[in-house]
Amino acid sequence: MQKQGLSLKWLLVGSLITNTGISFIWPLTTIYMHEYLGKPLTAAGIVLFINSIVMIVGNYVGGYLFDRWQPYKTILVGITINVLSALILTFFHGWPSYAIFLIILSFGNGIVGTSINAFATLVQNRRASYVFNVLYFMSNLGLVIGTLVVGLVLPFGIEYIFALATGLFVIFWLVAALKFKVTTAKKRRKQTREAQKIPRQSANQIIGLLIVFVIAWVVYEQWQSNISAFMISHQMTVKDYSFVWTFNAIVIVVFQPVLTHFDNWLYAHIRSRLNVGFLLFGSSFVILMFAHQYWHFLLAMGVLTLGEILAFPGVSTYVDGLVPESQRGRYQGIVNAAASFGRAVGPLIGAWVIEFSSYHVLFFGCVLVLLLFLASFNLFTQRKQAEL
Template sequence: MQIDLTDKPRPLDEKWLLFGTLLSNTGNSMIWPVTTLYMTGVLHQSFTMAGLVLMVGSFVGGRLFDNWRPYEAMVITSFIILVAVSSLIIWNGWPVFAFFIWLANFGMGAEQTLVNSFATTIPGEKTRIVFNNMYIVLNIGVVLGTLAVGYLFDYGFNLLMMISAALYFTLMLIIATKFNVPVVRTNTDATGVTTSEETEKVSSVGAPDQRFRLTPVLVAIGALLFITYLSYMLWETVMAPHMKSLGMPTRNYADLWMINGVTIILLQKFVSNWANRRPYQVSVILGSIIFASSFFFLIFVKEFWQIVLVFELLTIGEMLQSPQVPAWVAQITPKEVAGQAQGFVSMMISSGRVIGPIYSGMMMDRGWMKMLFLSVFIIMLIITALLAITMAKRTKKSEENNK
């Protein structure tokens, strides 16, 4: 059989991107809540200390995507996560536990940056559609991971880490065999429609004369991402012990995430169809307002059914906001710095994830749960208002320049 050496290698298949996203987020969702439960319940550390342990790193992932080799970067970060999680099966006492959790989350943050960067390169699809699909799969992973924590935590921490290690091992195999592809960068217009393409060899991604530059809009988007994921971390960390303090079993926490995932699977198509017919800022700002309001109502809840209703409200806001932001950033930044742009997105998400557990842990240690919910509600409304004002000024300036 004769092999045609002139054939160009195929670009990354979206199904492998989505499968990788499912595996990584299932594993991630087993790590985050179990860290707080294990540290406070078994290792007898404070919530503040649990927050300090949850450290991640992401911007480096974007730099590796643009200036180094994205395939090699993905392999290395997946290997780091696998080693860290596998080590936790054996060494999970204090303080070595803190080191391996930090190492795992560092790898997770960098890997998520690279995954988002690869998503901007898939040809033949609108950027919005790719990120919407990733968002749905991500939340399926969250459901599976939190269900595992809720139903298996009482059987031992080691069991959860063995399952997580198996997931990351499978993920590393997929990355090693499916992600070694040429990078096809795409430009998108305001509606996410592809307008041009450029194919580059994977070993020379990015243009050395292009630099990622922050604009007022990007600063506002970054601030919104920061407070959104700071707030979201309340649900992934302190809400499990908070629900326990209200007399609810750990299983209720798992049920909550299962309901969340089912809601997203059923409604995301309708929500994304509505959002995709409108400018990015409309769905992002509206989603942020709905998302923020859920924390105001959380102040008053005491029963599980009330928590479910509040979480459903948060989920609707999340569906409108979260999948739109990476696509929005990809649309307003040059394609040559796609990795750094998505690195910025992941860096702000990771920063929120870092500060969120620390902030919520300090507040919970003092018994200030209502103040915690109220504070994130107010801060998020302020930042959303600033984003709306920034976009209004940008639109006005654009209209004046077109006259």
């Protein structure tokens, strides 16, 4: 007899393991391709772009299979792809095998990421909003652990990094195989057949929010790509830039549990939570427009991170509240795909704007576009509520 819900602790363990394993691999892509394989930075950029696009495909496939096939088997397929890809990379990490299996790993990771978010809606005795908050904390904790371990292990050889990642993915496969079998395929197919279409007003709200979400990720990616050069132009070092991300992790670790403690209130005011989060995103770039000293950049990152922990888990919660149970996997896949798309195009858009204008035009544009679409989302939502 299969269980009807998933224990939260096993979902969190799975999220921590998989995000730690993935963080062994992704941060090394540009450095490894350029410094170890001798490829130009443009080649690394192309590989990362393809990875993001393939992850979008994996997100969609994961959501489709979760709803139409079996949640349990869907996540096992995704983890199996990760295990095999990382294992092959342990022994074959030259060119072009490195790029090929990194892209395959990205597809598997897309399936796993969507499956984890969709499983969050099946956790027993916990509202999905609470689970999404804690998942976001665990995923970031995994990234922190992974990046710290990479710095210690990499001097011994890249193969040890891939071997560690493989080991973690195997552990996650075992956890999922033993603890994630929570619904029957028969029940899932029945739910799918009986599913009703999402009301048009709900679908339009989701579309409007996801547009804002994509823009937020485009904005966020400027910190991952172009702001490092902006800081260096202000006589700061790579070490200074690296610590900005350490500060990001500290803010998440400190404040995410606080938000989780107030989950009931945040759930009751979900739209306010989203608005405040995205407004903080915009405010961080207002600070950057006037930034000259290092503490200005730390302040901007702190404001951005508070916006991140408010808005990003809130998007998953908002969407989940508008869709029927039988389509939760599909729509969590769309949420993850939107994030992947923003990550894919963000660095390219930022570099293009900087090349043809300046950093300050980029920062101003980030604020303006984000505020315009956020205002449009709110106006549309208010109008639909008034009609109801």
